[in-house]
Amino acid sequence: MSFNQFRLSSEILKGLKDTKIDHPTPLQKKIFKAVQEKKDLVINSTAEEKPEIGYLLSLLNDLSRSQRKQGTRAIILTSDPERVTALDEWIWAIGYHSDTGSAKFTEEGSLKQQLNELSAGPVIIVATPGRLAELLENGKMIFREVQQMIVDRAELIDNWKQVEVISNRILGTCQRIFIAAKDSKVLRDAEKLLLKEPELVTTRKKDAVPEPETKQDTSPVLKEITQYYINVPPRAKITTLMNHLENHSSDSVVIFTASRKTADRLYKVLRKADKRAVSVHKGLEEKIFDERFERFTSGDVQNLIAGELSAGELPLEFASQVVNYDIPEEVEEYRLRADLIGSGKAARIVSLVSRQDQKDMSTISSSLGHAPEEIPLPKAVKKKITPVESEKKSPKEPKAKSAGKQKTGGKPRNKSSRKSSKPANSDTKLRQLPRPTFDQLEGGRSGKKEKKGIFGFIKGFFGGNREE
Structure with missing residues (x-):
């Protein structure tokens, strides 16, 4: 997912390009969304995860x-002077094309010179708490326009009274944000003192941040969850999904798709089949998004379709099942989806793997060190597979040809039958599966519609609707 969805100005996008930041991580996307709500926040993150983005x-x-x-x-x-410098340089690089910069204040500089710089009103101040508190006391300054006060690496702050001094000199509405890699009693006391009903922002289940051995923390979660995949025949994702849901009709299911368009279309498919569902994606207004999401978490509907969303953006406690309608391109996203459904219950992940998804699924399996278990196609889908031999002997074929207005209508089918003169194996049978009839929607990432017009009419007349 690129930064274009953040609706950033061209100047900021150029700055991101200059710093070679191509796309946000799931945590950075979650932070960006939370910050826009203007509430006080506690962000569970390390400096290496670059929460400033x-x-x-x-x-x-x-x-x-x-x-x-x-x-x-x-x-x-931030209490670390080197971190002050790093943040100051990052702001300069991102804001370069928009002429937006910052001023840094640490104990290493001249107090008098820094006091003059502070009096000039820099747009963004990056400072150690001790030096900024001293400057404000000496200059008897207050802030009337500050929109954000951010405490970076809050777990390393050793004197919260200095932070309190700075906070008290901010007048008006201000969003206060703490970023911490781990929790502590001192930090919680500071939260109670300075924050108002803060919300926690994290992509982890626990507040504690794992040590560098990240794989040791995530792998057990993945192994505790039963992972499956279904090898989907061409043009059969919709049919496979619907029959799979029918076989697990009592489950609460989160269905992930690669695009919002596919999410909305899948919603129509499920509603047409009288299944209770809602679809959510970034294009929705916040109020509508929350209303739909609440319907799923409250149990009013059983199926939540998430289009072009990361699992890290869904504040979900539990679901019986996660279905990857489209396989995620990033291994980390697969991990987040695994983490989403929790552990200790009969939860599972099922991936619908078409030919175009096989490469992504192979990459995920290699990274995790183990592959999901294959489960067979639903029986109802298998029954729709038409062997090549039966097509050759079909008594309806000559009749269908005589009914057509164009002679070329039947040629591709005869030609295809001649090519399939070899003994039909299971793979050949899968390739003969008819198109699903649900809103003319194909599986996969594109969600393309079947062609219409005279060609579509002739194709439908000669057996395009055999699933009916």
Whole structure:
């Protein structure tokens, strides 16, 4: 997923390109969305995960579209002088094309010179809490336009009174954000003192951040969950999905698709089959998104279709089953989907693997060190497979040819039959599966529709609707 969906200005996009940041991680996307709600936040993240891409992009984007480049709008506090420098340089690089910068303040600089710089009203302040608190006390300054106060690496702050001094000099509405790699009693006391009903932002089940041995934390979760895949014949994803859901009619199911268009179309398919479902994607207004999501979490509907969304963006506690209608291209996204359904219950992941998905599924299996177990096609789908021999002997074929207005209508079918003169094996049978009739929707990432017009009419007349 690219940054285009964040609706960033061209200047900010150029800055991201300059710094070779191609796309946000699931955590950064979740942070970006949470920051836009203007609530106080506690973000569970390490510095290596670059949470600033999530919490600062929204502010930098607003500043890039503003004509006014003076007046402090954000304060970033961190106890590590090297981290101060790193954040200051990152802001300069991202905001370069929009002429948006920051000023840094640490104990290493001249107090008098820094006081003059602070009086000039830098748009973004990056500082150690001790030095900024000292400057504010000496200059008797207050802030009236600060929109964000961010405490980076909050677990390393050793003097929260300095942070409190700075916070008290911010007048008006201000969003306060703590970023911490791990929890502690001291940190929780600071949250109670400075934050108002903060929300936790994380892609992990636990507050504690894993040590560098990340694989040791994620692999057991994956192994505890039963993982399956279904080898889907060409043009049969819809049929396979519907029959799979029918065989597990009591489950609550989250269905992931690669596009919002496919999500909406799948919703129509399920509703046509009298199955209770809702679809969600980034294109929805926040109110509508929340209403639909609440219908699923409350049990009002059994199926949630998520289009072009990461599992990390769904605050879901449990689902009986996750179905990958489209296989994720990134291994990390597969891990997030596995983590989504939790453990300790009869939960499972089922991936619908078509030919175009096989490469992605192979990459995921190689990364995880084990492959999901294959389960057979639903019986109802198998019954729709037409052997080549039966097509040759079909008494309806000559009749269908005589009814057509164009002589070329029957040629491709006869030619195809001659090519299939070899003994029919299971793979040949799968290739003969008719198209599903659900809204003329094919499986896979494209979601293309069947061609219409005179060709579509002739094709439908000669057996295109055999599933009916």
